[in-house]
Amino acid sequence: MSQATEMMNCEDYKQALTTDPELGNESGHADTCAECAQYRAEILALDMKIAAAMELSVPELKMPELPELDTAHVVSLSARRSLSKPAWFALAASVLLAVVVGSRFTDPGMEETFGTLEQQVLAHVDHEPMALLPSSTPVSDSRLANAVPNRIATMNRGIGLITFAEFCSINGKDVPHLVIQGERGPITILLMPHEKVAEATTFDGVNIRGVILPVGDGSIAIIGDREEPLEEVQQNVLDSVMWST
Amino acid sequence: MNSNGATGNRRKRFDRLVAVFHGDMFRYAAWLCRDKSIAEDVVQEAMLRAWKSLDALREDSAAKHWLLTIVRRENARYFERRRLETVDIDNLTPSQSALLAEAPNEELDDLREAIFELEDDYREPLVLQVLMGYSTNEIAEHMGLNQGAVLTRLHRARLKLKDITANEVSS
Numbered sequence: 402m403s404q405a406t407e408m409m410n411c412e413d414y415k416q417a418l419t420t421d422p423e424l425g426n427e428s429g430h431a432d433t434c435a436e437c438a439q440y441r442a443e444i445l446a447l448d449m450k451i452a453a454a455m456e457l458s459v460p461e462l463k464m465p466e467l468p469e470l471d472t473a474h475v476v477s478l479s480a481r482r483s484l485s486k487p488a489w490f491a492l493a494a495s496v497l498l499a500v501v502v503g504s505r506f507t508d509p510g511m512e513e514t515f516g517t518l519e520q521q522v523l524a525h526v527d528h529e530p531m532a533l534l535p536s537s538t539p540v541s542d543s544r545l546a547n548a549v550p551n552r553i554a555t556m557n558r559g560i561g562l563i564t565f566a567e568f569c570s571i572n573g574k575d576v577p578h579l580v581i582q583g584e585r586g587p588i589t590i591l592l593m594p595h596e597k598v599a600e601a602t603t604f605d606g607v608n609i610r611g612v613i614l615p616v617g618d619g620s621i622a623i624i625g626d627r628e629e630p631l632e633e634v635q636q637n638v639l640d641s642v643m644w645s646t
Numbered sequence: 647m648n649s650n651g652a653t654g655n656r657r658k659r660f661d662r663l664v665a666v667f668h669g670d671m672f673r674y675a676a677w678l679c680r681d682k683s684i685a686e687d688v689v690q691e692a693m694l695r696a697w698k699s700l701d702a703l704r705e706d707s708a709a710k711h712w713l714l715t716i717v718r719r720e721n722a723r724y725f726e727r728r729r730l731e732t733v734d735i736d737n738l739t740p741s742q743s744a745l746l747a748e749a750p751n752e753e754l755d756d757l758r759e760a761i762f763e764l765e766d767d768y769r770e771p772l773v774l775q776v777l778m779g780y781s782t783n784e785i786a787e788h789m790g791l792n793q794g795a796v797l798t799r800l801h802r803a804r805l806k807l808k809d810i811t812a813n814e815v816s817s
Contacts, residue, residue, distance in 0.1 A: 416801055419800065419801045419804040419805060419808075420782065420796075420797040420800045420801045420804075421775075421782060421800070443808070444804065444808070447804065447807060447808055447811060448776060448804075450753070450754065450757055450811070451757065451761065451772070451776050451804075451807060452776050452777065453751075453754055454754045454757040454758040454761055455673070455677065455758075455761060455773060455776060455777045456673075456748070456777075457672070457673050457676055457677075457682075457745070457748050458748060459668070459669040459672045459673065460672065460682075460686060462664065462665065462668045463686075463690070464661075464664070464693070465690045465691075465693050465694050465697075467657075467660075467694070467697045468694075468697075468698070533699065533702045538789070538790030582719075585698075586695060586698070586699055608698055608699065608701060626698065626699070
């Protein structure tokens, strides 16, 4: 860092200092410039005062009444994780296979290898926990367009507050992965245009529940908090998404 | 592991995380909403939500970031629900005044008031950097901004506070 600040002019150095006063602890530009050394001292002093002014007395921790979590009739976390890992390795293997063979036809034995679609959906959600952080920041239009390319589907923002959008792969097939913010927390939506299912299937995990809906020649998985009113979300999703093929 | 054992371990993990990070959760919430009573409500809601989604947290080393993200979301939800008006510094509630009256210190009182009056967009990254020790990269990720926007906000926030403190010295 010191080399970087040595090459700065006074204006750049002062600006850098006001964005990150830690720079002031490095040797560099200010060592050879009296004016900037003075400025550095002022900013460091200011930051110490800011830190002191921001300190607050913290009230005693009052633990809220935590609800009992129903773990008796759902797949346990350890069970979920034990199935996630092989499912993920199988998933990675499927991608490799798809690259090597260069084809995307469906292998009849694939379901046996990867587990059911519900298990793969759970494994995929489990694999990207950062996607499930609560957020109030919508993804940009460009990120959304990359995650949901027009060749797969068209959709509008009526689906909800979209805070995560990635282009993923399940079973070697392209799957836009979205997260919207629901009443009870983040809701995962996987658009699976090539995964045809005969009927709606529901499934449970620890604290979560999900549904895979048949939509044309594909399906859409929606997974949220156990208490999330998913039925309302389903309608929004169905109204907002249209396959391109 | 049976269900009771798993639940017990989950509860122990939660208690440990909350004990460590409750202070940061409260300080962050208080500076977000600028009201100590509301901050306590926000933290209570955030703890409930964290408890329900604890399984989404894979590594405890990421707990601080995870919990503060939940606090941020709960604060936004609180204000969405209440649709509270912006704070008028000349017409504060007792709970808002309590934040300014923290540890009376003539030199710091004016600075605390200046921080209180900073626009949300400027105050939040400053709190994350100075109080929570976040890097500018982490602030950008946390707030969903690009790093350039974070640098600009931090720069402007400090210049405002520097001007205010300089004016006080000269007056």
